Amino acid sequence: MGRGKGFSINGFRSNHYPDFLEFTKSGNVILLETKGDDRDNPDSASKRRLGNKWADLSGKQFHYFMVCDKISPNGAFNSAKSKELVSKLYT
Secondary structure (H helix, E strand, O other): OOOOOOOOEOOOOOOEOOOEEEEOOOOOEEEEEEOOHHHOOHHHHHHHHHHHHHHHHHOOOEEEEEEEOOOOOOOOEEHHHHHHHHHHOOO
16 A cells, blocks of 8 residues: 555544454454564654544544564554454454
């Protein structure tokens, strides 16, 4: 999908277009933003804050995960932890 198309979380200064949307049979909606470990920067931090706030305000069945490979910046998860957390939402 090109920039500016598809689902976005509306932010104050810019919108955030997560990489993946997952819908589980149990009714959970999961937004995933993937980042390489070398891509943690102020823009990533802003996306994490916006995504996590969206999930908090949307309700208990809405979830946001920024997933890095090995690092776990504040508000994000490494790939192993995200697999563990996301798999629990499919049950």
